[in-house]
Amino acid sequence: MQQRAANAPALGALSMEYTATDIAYYGDLQGKIALVTGGVQGIGAAIANLFVHQGMTVYVGDIDTARGAELVTRLGTACHFDHVDVTETPQVMAWISEIGVRHGTIHVLVNNAASDRRVPLEELEARLWDELLAINLRSHLVTTRAALPYLKAGSSVINLGSVTYHVGYAELSAYIASKGGVVGLTRALARELGPHGIRVNCLTPGWTMTERQLNEVVTPETLTWVRQAQCLAELLQPEEIAQVATFLASRASSAITGQILLADKGWAHH
DSSP: OOOTTOOOOOOOOOTTTOOOOOOOOOOGGTOOOOEEEEEEHHHHHHHHHHHHEEEEEEEEEOHHHHHHHHHHHHOOOOOOOOOOOOOOHHHHHHHHHHHHHHHHHHHHHHEEEOOOOOOGGGOHHHHHHHHHHHHIHHHHHHHHHGGGGGOOOOOOOEEEOHHHHHHHHTTTTHHHHHHHHHHHHOOOOOOHHGGGGGGGEEEEOOBBBBHHHHHTTTOOOHHHHHHHBBSSOOOOOOHHHHHHHHHSGGGTTOOOOOOOESSSSSSSTT
């Protein structure tokens, strides 16, 4: 890790009380190429923001075109948005191939796209199960396979897990099962790609206070419960997860692969 370069790109907006002085800077990421799926809001957008701040060129693939345009406006010319549905394999492969051919290499792949839709068991039909696993698990395999020709020694693949896999909650069967699959896929790919010098890790956030969570899920009661469940009472911010992703992208984490990194403020029920 190095001090922030004087010419490092400016940060986009940060959550709550998070400030630019809290951001670590890794000089080896300057000029690198990164792909982030599902990156127009929440944790994905925070990762894109910090990556741009490192001097990286970032490609974000998502289905939300309006938010994608807003993200590019906010982060500037180093951030590119493409409409990509991660469940459509040919579309994903064409997107990644175009970027790989353009730059000759992909340094960082962040598999962040996910759906945490709550579905009671009696409503969880096979079709919906397959749809959710296609987003949350199959897409990780498809993107990594598509990026493989462009991943070189030193490249980093970061799969997003979830603390829910380690805890278990009702009405999240498909989400939790898929996140468990992400853990297994991470371990297998780390072993398979290790001989090529490619690292694969699973970054597992706790309950992160994204805009969507705050607007749609969080209540005063749940905030009290979260603070009690964590070893550290401070609410988890998207930038804190993005900081760990930036570390995993950097050569500062060159000794780390095949790992499940829990970034959850010490959730009590692992």
